[in-house]
Amino acid sequence: KAGVTQTPRYLIKTRGQQVTLSCSPISGHRSVSWYQQTPGQGLQFLFEYFSETQRNKGNFPGRFSGRQFSNSRSEMNVSTLELGDSALYLCASVQGGLYNEQFFGPGTRLTVL
Amino acid sequence: AQRVTQPEKLLSVFKGAPVELKCNYSYSGSPELFWYVQYSRQRLQLLLRHISRESIKGFTADLNKGETSFHLKKPFAQEEDSAMYYCALSESQAGTALIFGKGTTLSVSS
Numbered sequence: 538k539a540g541v542t543q544t545p546r547y548l549i550k551t552r553g554q555q556v557t558l559s560c561s562p563i564s565g566h567r568s569v570s571w572y573q574q575t576p577g578q579g580l581q582f583l584f585e586y587f588s589e590t591q592r593n594k595g596n597f598p599g600r601f602s603g604r605q606f607s608n609s610r611s612e613m614n615v616s617t618l619e620l621g622d623s624a625l626y627l628c629a630s631v632q633g634g635l636y637n638e639q640f641f642g643p644g645t646r647l648t649v650l
Numbered sequence: 651a652q653r654v655t656q657p658e659k660l661l662s663v664f665k666g667a668p669v670e671l672k673c674n675y676s677y678s679g680s681p682e683l684f685w686y687v688q689y690s691r692q693r694l695q696l697l698l699r700h701i702s703r704e705s706i707k708g709f710t711a712d713l714n715k716g717e718t719s720f721h722l723k724k725p726f727a728q729e730e731d732s733a734m735y736y737c738a739l740s741e742s743q744a745g746t747a748l749i750f751g752k753g754t755t756l757s758v759s760s
């Protein structure tokens with residue numbers, strides 16, 4: 538099976554712009570989670586989507602949003618970018634059931650100038 | 651608030667020495683706890699989960715609810731164990747929505 542894929546891998550934006558990141562989960566996986574990784578804060582949970590519905594949400598401002606499509610692919614959007622949004626954004630997918638292993642993608646490196 | 655604490659940023663040991671990576675958590679309910687590992691230039695991946703009580707690559711972890719700890723142990727470290735280790739807590743029985751610790755870099759030298 539192909540692993541979790543994320544596009545683009547690298548992105549440079551300027552303050553005030555918006556950005557959309559994409560994640561394709563492993564085939565058959567219905568849950569997709571997003572995490573932000575920074576040197577200062579480490580890995581922080583953004584949100585989780587399951588069957589096109591947001592199931593869990595982390596403590597991030599409303600500028601961060603996401604959605605999931607019927608084929609389980611997910612996108613996250615960050616509006617009005619700030620310098621502090623520079624981070625590695627990781628996507629993870631899970632097949633379902635209990636206490637499952639999350640499979641992580643390689644991440645999208647976002648740099649805000 | 652739910653929190654995962656890994657007190658050591660870096661742990662350096664010699665090959666063959668025992669390893670213990672510490673993890674403490676703060677959670678009001680019954681936690682689902684995991685250890686994830688990231689080897690150099692690889693993706694973050696699951697090492698083990700407390701619910702399955704398994705030993706992976708010689709590593710074990712025991713949940714101590716009294717001390718709210720989930721320390722990762724290995725009796726004899728190998729050079730290939732060098733990696734970043736993250737302890738994580740899930741508020742969801744699905745094992746998603748993970749709250750991660752800041753991570754501990756394990757360096758095993760010969």
